[in-house]
Amino acid sequence: MRASLERQKYLIDYTLASLLRRKTRNLGLLLVYTLLVFLFASVLLLGxxxxxxxxxxxQDAPEVIVxxxxxxxxxLLPADWLDHLRQIRGVSEARGRLWGYYYDPAVKANYTVMAAPERPLAEGEILIGATLARVRGIGVGDVFSLRAAGGPPALFKVAGILEPSSELLSADLLLLSETGFRALFQLPPERYTDAVLTVRNPREAGTIAQKxxxxLPSSRPILRSEILRTYDAVFDWRESMTFLALGAPLLAFAILAWDKAAGLSAEEKREIGILKAIGWETGDILRMKLWEGALLSLxxxxxGYLLAWWQVFHGGARLFAPVLKGWAVLYPDFRLTPTVELRQILVLLAVTVAPYIIATLVPGWRAAIADPDAAMRG
Amino acid sequence: MIELRAVSKRFNQGRPNECRALADIDLRLERGGVTVFTGPSGSGKTTLLTLIGCLARPTSGRIVLDGQLLSNLPERFLTEVRRHTFGFVFQQFNLIRGLTVLENVMLPAYPLGRPHRALTAGARALLERFDLEPKADSKVEWLSGGEAQRTALARALINDPAVLVADEPTANLDSRLSREVLGLLVFPGGVVAAAESGRQPSLRLSAGAAEIRAAAGPRAADRRRSDGANPVFSGPETRCHHLVLRLAV
Structure with missing residues (x-):
């Protein structure tokens, strides 16, 4: 047991010395591989x-939207639908919502505009998202002008900036009072954009949606789980597109790395011959090559993974945010919650480390099974 | 005792450039002696040494070491024999560049997993013996020819082999260094199979060494086997000095 440990120590020692002896080549490889892992890991971590x-x-979204x-x-949904919805068994609350979009040519962006009856806002007051406030350069107390549906501009006084912690949802959000919203878009009373339901038992949401x-044959109930599924599909699609776009350079890097790892130089072949001639077994050579591949690729x-982690969770994910986050023109400036998922790490290891180790083992094995007498001949 | 029975070696078998390096070699090397193979370039000295030292397998024939048939052994067992029985000194030194003298000397013992302290002490003792201790931490590419050859010699002895095999150990050295290295080749209790091209006129054989002269290169392969006494190298022109001579300069 001790001899076996000593042997592994000697092999690691030799491998490290061997890697250092080919500093330029191995540093180049390390750089390419770090970049490869960094790109892969960035997309996966951000997604x-x-x-x-x-x-x-x-999680806080309503169970059912109608x-x-x-x-x-x-x-638009008539207000009398709300009474009807409240009478369905299992529904504890039904509330009408008012929301819409507003295109601002000044910043070439769409804002999400919502009525917020739960907030004490006067008709001429408005709450705005932090990103929007930053882009437009306005603050509390300033006047915010929107062009009303009727034509003349509607002026609102900024009563507050929405919490930066909710910036993913509120980056481009404008909150108005119900009367202010109706006046801006000239919506008839007793009409809502949609309705949200609270159900007593979330597991019955599907049954309630069927009812x-x-x-109400012209209704379309939307479950929270369906929204989540849609988000997943959107991110999966974006991720796949990113991987496709990255495919060509990634493949080029992979080929380069494979070529560098798989091709043994004449000096390396000679070295393997010498090691065999002085008493190393084929297994020892393979173990040494395994250490070499593992040390470099790990x-x-x-x-690569740590760099990607830093980039995504502390560097604002600048590299891939436009592709993966880009569902609005105004990108929210928010900190993602750092997460580690074992399955993701295993996938990354399988994609990046495993092929490299095989690429170093195979040529080493080929050289090691040859007779060592070539070394004797010099 | 190492015994070769009807051993032949061909390279590039079945190809147009097939070459017979050795044919029908019968040879017996006793322990405790010094054997020198001499002959012109291309006469098969190195091939013979690679077969004796288990660095290559014969195309036909048998190699027996102390009664154990080696030629049919699987590679793993052959490595085991090579590791424990033979130490090699190569013509081109074959030291690993970038490593120090000490590391090069310790290299053959790495797979055995000997405790580091004991291994280092053993290696340093060998360096001391060959007057290389001050160079222990020098990279091998900085050594002179004689120092490199002595390092190779120390490396060959690190696993305490029974047989030391040296291939033209003085070919790259001037006469002073040749004398120095040949002086070190006196290996108590072992067999030194040293191939010399015979280009060193100063080399003389004295009591304690057997000289086997390989005549006329690959053509020797076609010659009939001689039934001469031990050690025998095939062919009527082969000069077998049945002398137990000691190698001296």
Whole structure:
């Protein structure tokens, strides 16, 4: 046992010395591999963190949202639907919502505008998202001008900036009073954009949705789980597109690394011959090559993963945020919650470390099974 | 005792450039002696040494070490024999560049997993013996020819082998260094199979060494086996000095 440990120590010693002897080549490889892992890990970590963020935020979202459709398109919902919805068994609360979008040519961005009856806002007051306030350069007490549906501009006084902690949802959000919202968009009274339901037993949400669809044929009930699924699909799609876009450079890097790792130089072959001639077994050579591959690729993996982690969770994920976060023109400036997922790490290891180790083992094995007499001949 | 029975070696078998390096070699090397193979370049000295030292397998024939048939052994067991029985001194030194003298000397013992302290002490004792202790931490590429050859010699002895095999150990050395290295090749209790091209006119054989002269290169392969006494190298022109001579300069 002790001899076996000593032997592994000697092999690691020799491997490290061997890696250092080919400093330039191995540093180049380390750099390429670190970059490869960094790119892969950045996309995976960011996608995963965004999915988690969406799931966390949607935890407080209503179980069921009901929309009205006309000719298959979303339409305003009459207020008397709310009474009808409240009478469905299992529904404890039904509330109408008012929300919409507003295009601001000044910043070429769409704002999300919502009525917030739960907030004490006067008709001419407005709450704005932190990103929007930053982009427009306005603060509390300033006047915010929006063009009303009727034509003339509507002026609102900024009563507050929404909490930066909710910036994922509120980056481009404007909150108005109900009367202010109706006046801005000239909405008729007794009409809502949609309705949100609170159900007594969340597990019955599906059944309640079926009942709603039966009793109100032009309604479209949307479950929270469906929204989550949609978010997942959107992020998966974005992730796949990013991987596809990265495919060519990643492949080029992979080929380069494979080539560097798999091709033994004449000096390395000679070295293996000498080691065999002086009493090393083929197994010893393979173990040495295994250490070589593992040390290099695991170092690259660790460096790449840590860099990606730092980039995503502390550096604002600048590299891939435009692709993965880009569901609005105003990108929210928020900190993602750091997460580690074992499955993700295993996938990354399988994609990056395993091929490299095989790439170093195979040529080493080929050289090691040859007769060592070539070394004797010099 | 090492015994070769009807051993032949061919390279590039079945190809147009097939070459017979050795044919029908019968040879017996006793323990405790010094054996020198001499002959012109291309006469098969190195091939013979690689077969004796288990660095290559014969195309046909048998190699027996102390009664154990080696030629059919699987590679793993052959490595075991090579590791414990033979120490090699190569013509081109074959030291690993970038490593120190001490590390090079310790290298053959790494797979045995000997305790580091004991191994280092053993290696340093060998360096002391070969007057290389001051160079222990020098990289081998900084050594002179004689120092490199002595390092190779120390490396060959680190696993305490029964047989030391040296291939033209003085080929790259001037006459002073040749004398120095040949002086070190006196290996108590072991067999030194040293191939010399015979280009060193100063080399003389004296009591304690057997000289086996390989005549006429690959053509020797076609010659009939001689039934001469021990040690015998095939062919009527082979000069077998049945002398137990000691190698001296």
């Amino acid at each position: 995963q963190a965004l999915r988690r963020e969406a799931a966390t935020l949607l 929309q009205r459709t006309v000719a298959g398109r979303h339409d 709603i669809a039966l009793s 170092t690259a993996f660790l460096l």
